[in-house]
Amino acid sequence: xxxxxxxxxxxxxxxxxxxxxxxxxxxxxxxxxxMILGLLVMIYSVFVIDKLKKSQTKK
Numbered sequence: 001x002x003x004x005x006x007x008x009x010x011x012x013x014x015x016x017x018x019x020x021x022x023x024x025x026x027x028x029x030x031x032x033x034x035m036i037l038g039l040l041v042m043i044y045s046v047f048v049i050d051k052l053k054k055s056q057t058k059k
Contacts, residue, residue: 004052005045005048006046007045007049009041009042009044009045010041010046012038013038013040013043013044013045014038014042015038016034016035016037016038017034017035017038017042018038020033020034020035020038021035
């Protein structure tokens with residue numbers, strides 16, 4: 001069985017978004033960069049998970 005990289009990417013995206021909202025709140029540019037990057041990683045992880053689920057159902 002393949003490792004599910006989508007879950008790891010989703011957790012990474014959540015961590016980036018959380019860091020952006022908490023620790024980097026004093027630095028506007030870094031805050032928004034971390035939050036946007038976290039959001040993009042989470043969206044990408046959903047597509048990775050969906051692709052994995054579709055390949056498992058076809059078998």
